[in-house]
Amino acid sequence: SQQGEEDPQALSIQEGENATMNCSYKTSINNLQWYRQNSGRGLVHLILIRSNEREKHSGRLRVTLDTSKKSSSLLITASRAADTASYFCAPMDSNYQLIWGAGTKLIIKP
Amino acid sequence: DVKVTQSSRYLVKRTGEKVFLECVQDMDHENMFWYRQDPGLGLRLIYFSYDVKMKEKGDIPEGYSVSREKKERFSLILESASTNQTSMYLCASEGAATGYGYTFGSGTRLTVV
Numbered sequence: 001s002q003q004g005e006e007d008p009q010a011l012s013i014q015e016g017e018n019a020t021m022n023c024s025y026k027t028s029i030n031n032l033q034w035y036r037q038n039s040g041r042g043l044v045h046l047i048l049i050r051s052n053e054r055e056k057h058s059g060r061l062r063v064t065l066d067t068s069k070k071s072s073s074l075l076i077t078a079s080r081a082a083d084t085a086s087y088f089c090a091p092m093d094s095n096y097q098l099i100w101g102a103g104t105k106l107i108i109k110p
Numbered sequence: 111d112v113k114v115t116q117s118s119r120y121l122v123k124r125t126g127e128k129v130f131l132e133c134v135q136d137m138d139h140e141n142m143f144w145y146r147q148d149p150g151l152g153l154r155l156i157y158f159s160y161d162v163k164m165k166e167k168g169d170i171p172e173g174y175s176v177s178r179e180k181k182e183r184f185s186l187i188l189e190s191a192s193t194n195q196t197s198m199y200l201c202a203s204e205g206a207a208t209g210y211g212y213t214f215g216s217g218t219r220l221t222v223v
Contacts, residue, residue, distance in 0.1 A: 033211055042114075042200060043153075045211035088152070098212070100145075100153040 004091050004101040012107040019079050021104040023072040023089030030096065032065055032072050035088045037103070043088065046074075076106075084108045113137075116201050116215035123222050129188040131218050133201030141204040142184035143212070144168075144176060146197040153200065159184055191222045 004025040013019055023032070031050045035043040049056045049065045049072070056063045062075040072091075076083055086105050090098040117132035135142065141160055145153040145168075155168030157176040165176050173195060177185045184203075188195055198219050202212040 031210070035212075035214075042214035042216045043202075043212070045213065048211050092210075097155070098153075102150055102152045 004089050004099045006087070006089055006101045006104040008104060009102070010105045010107070012109060013079060015079055015081060015108050015110050017079055019076040019083070019106055019108075021074045021087050021089075021106070023074070023091075023101065025070050025072075025089075025091040025099060027091070027093045027099070029067070029091040029093060031092045032063075033090045033092065033098065034061075034063060034072075034074050035090060037086045037088065039085075046087075079106075079108045081108050081110055114201055114203050114213050114215040116199075116218050118218050119216065121218055121220045123188075123191050123220065125192060125222055127188075127191045127222075129191050129220070129222075131186040131188075131199055131201075131220070133184045133186070133203075133215055134182050135184075135203040135213070136182065137203060137205060137213065138181065139203035139205030139213075140181075142178065143202040143204070144174075144184065144186045145200045145202065146170070146195075147200055147217075148197050156186065188220075191220075193222050196220060196222045 007022045033048045034046045037043045047058045060077045065072045086103040088103045114135045123129050143158040144156040154170050159165050159178045175187045198217050200217045201215040204212045
């Protein structure tokens with residue numbers, strides 16, 4: 001399956017700043033999901049946005065989806081040290097399979 | 111709290127050994143998945159299952175097999191472990207109860223020596 005791509009590969013910001021991560025994909029999708037992974041452990045599902053939605057919020061997370069550009073973004077507002085993790089976008093293709101990229105490594109500096 | 115439990119956090123096995131990785135979920139999910147994760151490669155799907163006794167090949171099934179005899183349990187089997195199967199293995203489940211997001215286990219870091 002084709003990979004999704006996150007951008008940037010790594011991001012380092014000060015605590016309290018906002019973090020924006022972008023995702024691009026190549027195929028048509030049913031939905032797009034974002035996951036977080038802390039330090040080599042299992043992934044945690046953050047948010048799911050359906051193909052007919054343009055924006056979704058969950059706490060400090062804001063996700064946008066532009067199906068015409070085949071892209072999505074994840075915004076984390078007022079970042080905290082605990083947000084340090086790798087973030088993965090995973091578009092779900094027409095076969096209901098998730099497409100994974102290599103992730104964005106986010107470091108929040110105190 | 112819903113859970114996907116993987117039987118081992120760390121595992122060291124010798125080349126040629128038969129290795130069993132167990133995964134159990136308590137959410138009555140229909141769908142279960144096995145991935146491996148390697149640095150810079152993201153997650154790659156090995157096998158998945160939509161129902162008991164059903165299995166489907168993912169992107170990299172070679173050298174692996176799976177078993178799903180009960181709905182809650184999905185086992186990954188390395189028939190004859192090789193050093194290139196050293197990796198982090200992640201099990202996940204998915205069902206309507208969790209809005210179609212995947213729930214992952216904590217992972218098994220397997221080293222084949």
